[in-house]
Every structure is written in C-alpha cells, then in structure tokens.
Amino acid sequence: MKFTKMQGAGNDFLLIDGFKYNLEEIVPKIKNLCDRRFGVGGDGIMVALPSETCDIKMFYYNSDGSQGEMCGNGLRCFVKFVYEKGIVQKENLKIETLAGVQYADLIVRDKKVESIEIEIGNPIFNPKDIPVNIDGEEVFNREIEIFGEKIKFSTIFLGVPHTIIFMENESQYDINKIGRGIEIHPLFPKKTNVNFICVKDRKTIKIFTWERGAGRTLACGTGSCSAGLVSYKLGYTEKEAKIITEGGDLYIKVLENGVKLRGGAEITFEGEVDLKKY
Template sequence: MKFTKMHGLGNDFIVIDGFKEDISIIEKKAKILCDRHFGIGADGILILLPSDIADLKMRIINSDGSEATMCGNGIRCFALYAYTRKIVNKKKMEIETLAGIIKPEIIVNKDIVEAVKVDMGHYSLLKEDIPMQGNTKEEAVDFDLIVDNSSFKATAVSMGNPHCIIFTEDVESIQLEGLGPKIENHPYFPKRTNVEFVEVISDSQLKMKVWERGAGITLACGTGACASAVAAHKKGLVKDKVTVKLPGGDLFIEIMEDKKVFMTGPAKEVFSGELELSYL
C-alpha cells in the first residue's frame, strides 16, 4: 500500500489514495498504522475517495480506529495532496466530509504554495448540535463542568465536530494528559468531545492546548482553534480576527457575522512510502 505522510503544524496524517489502494483494512489496522514505534506513526489517517456532490470525499480515521466527522489540519493536508497531484485541477475546491461540504483554497505565491485557507462552514453553540445532554435548545456557554471534584466554567462549540473549551490564566500549568480523557468521555457529551484549554493573550491572540477525541494530545487542531476563537469571541474576549498559537505553530481564524469561520494555515508533505501489507 502506497502512502504519503503529511502534517499541519505537527498534527500529522497518513494520506492514502482510495482511488488506487485497497482501503478495506484501514479501520481495523488504524492503531498499528498510526503507532509511532510499530507503524508509520500519525495522529490519524486521511483517505481520498470519489464524491457525487463535491470534488472529492475525505474520510478521517483517528489513531484509535474511530472515524472523525471533520479535521481542520487534515483538510489542509488533504487539499494540498489533491492539488499537487492534480487530482483536483483548481485552487478552490469542495470536499465532502461527514460534517458537510468544506471549501479549502490553495494560496499560491510565485508558484509556491504558501498556505491553505479553508471555509470551515458555520459554527453552533447549541447543545443539540454539539451534541450535549440537557436542554438541547440552549447555548452551551459558561456551563459548570465537574471533573475529579474540580469545577470548570466551560463553553462547547460545534465546528461539525464537538469541542469543549475551558479558559485558563496559564495554559502551561494544565495537566492535559490527566484531564483530557476524562473530559472527552464526560457524560455531558454522548459522542465524546475534543478538549481545548485556552489562555487569552490579547484581543487578537489566543494560546491553546488540545486533547483530541480519538487521538489524545496533538500539536495542533484546526477545528479546535476555530472553536476556541468562537468561544472567546462569544464571551467578548477577542475580536473577529484571531491568531491562535498552538504547540505546533499558529493558525489565523476569521469569524464572520453569519457565523461562518475561515481558517488559514500551512500544510506540509514529509515523505512518501510503501507499506508491506503482510506486516499487518
């Protein structure tokens, strides 16, 4: 099986062309494929597939074998892969995901790809969209979240996938490895959730660390950066244009009046290879 390794701000992926490769074993073998000692190593797997409603379809398999609805860093890598291999012969494309049609745009300067800007669609704060337990018609803003006898004020946002955002004065002091899985699997979130701890640096900058649903601690999360910017904007902490600083680098987020969100950031191809299937 041929594959390509890519990353967006250190959030790394195995990219597989489903037009050419047999993908039937991917979900069952995702754990070993993503294992950094016994496999290729990645936070997740991106699979290119045909679509009846868009230019391509993207399936996202997390490192634990579960399927994700959407991935912000992944969609940038996916779009770059499709563009550089001329699978899609245009800079603006439409990609089908479980979260709907996502629209990335390749930003090129003098024949060099500088970044990928993505129309991430519309956000929602409604509990029914996240989803969350409780009154599903109310917004999940500043609700009380109890974890290990500690109480947090949290805000939940859907970016096509669920996010639980907690603001803190010092994000570096957060024990994410302990809190992340407990919040991910909290009873409030019937489909689990991504977890972001966020520090406000200024009205145009946030610092964020993330525990991703199905992947654990990663260096970046595109949908998480969008959700964190939305939560901060909703609370009046930032303006509508925000740089989110992540361990792997920066993402630029724009929040529009119609609740649409745009994300701009890099995507990089690292290497390509061929996996011996008998090894699996």
C-alpha cells in the same frame, strides 16, 4: 500501499489515494499504522475518494481507528495532497466530508501549494445537536466536575464537538488528565475534543489540545476555529485572531456562519507499507 506523510501545525497524518487502494482493506489497519513505535505514526489518516457532489471526498480516521467527521489541520494537508498529486488540480476546492461540504482556497506557486485557507461553516450551539446532555439553547460558561474540581466550560459543534476551557495561566490544569476526563465524561455521549486556551490579548490566543480519539496533539484546526469563535462570542477577542498552537501559528476569522482558517501544510516524507504486516 503508498502513502504521503504530512503535517499541519504539528498535527501529522498519513494521506492515501483511495482511487488506487481499497478503503475496506485500509480501515482495519489504521490503529496499527498510526502507532508511533510499531507503525508509521500519526494523529490520523485521510483517504481521498471520488465524490458525486463535490470535487473530492475526504474520509478521516483518528489514530485509535475511529472515524471522525473532519479535521481542520488535516483538511489543509488533504487539499495540498490532492492538488500536488494531480488528483484534483483546482485552486478553489469543494470537499465532501461527514461534517458537510467544506471549501478551500489554495495559494499556488510553481505548482506547489504554499498556503491554504479553509472555511468551516455551520457551527452548532444547541446542546441536543452537539450533543451535550445539558438543558438550554447553548453551552457557554457551564460547570463540570472532574476529579473533584469544578471547571467552567463552553461547548459547540464545528466539524466535530469542541469543548473550550479558559485558563488564567498555562499551567492551571493538567492538560492530559483533565482533557481525557472531559473527553469521556457522560455529559458528552459522542465524546468531545477539549481545548485549553489562554487569551493573551484581543487578537491572540494560545491553545493546548486534547483530541477525541487521538489524545494530546500539537494542534487542532477545528479546535483553533472553535476557540476563536467562542472567545469572540464571549467578548474576549476580535473577529480576527492569531492562534498560537504547540505546533505553530494559525490564523482565524469569524464569519457570519462559520470560521475561516489559514495556515500551511507540509509533506514530511513519502513511503510504502505492506498492509498484510499490520
């Protein structure tokens, strides 16, 4: 099976043409393929498939083999992949995902995608729909106890569930320990991504990412959008902000019913694997 290895802000993925390969044969192999020592290595895998309602369908899988609704950094890689591989050569794409229809605008020069802007819409704030086992109409500035420490958090659904932790400084919390603890906390029946953020100024946020099903990663696109949206809602930042991730800078703009995310995506290498060995 041929694949393309890509990265967006340090989030790395394997991209597969599902028009050529059987999805049912790929899915059981995903965890082993994403293993960084014994496989190809990656934060997740995306498969391009035909769609009856959109230009293309994206199936996304985390590195532990679980299926995710979508991935923002992954979506940028995905649209570059389908465009440059000739699967769908449109500069304005409509993508079917498990999180609903997503839209992408591509900046193309000499048949190469240089930059991508995606729109992630329909944020959910009601805890019953995120879901979060908590009362109220939204989950802003609530309190959770992790390892004996009380921590304030906010949670929304934007593509996937995202929990936002504001930090006074970059070393306030053990990202890996607290991130894992919150991800699997009973408060979140479907688990949650955890985003630790420091607001640098009204237009700049630094973010550290713990992803549901993948662990510590260098960045998360929907996490960056969620951080920008929550920070704006709480009055800490403007509608437009730069998000400094550990893998590079992203740019967001809060919309009336969603968030726009702008950034690049790069092909790291092309490869081929024998699925029977995984």
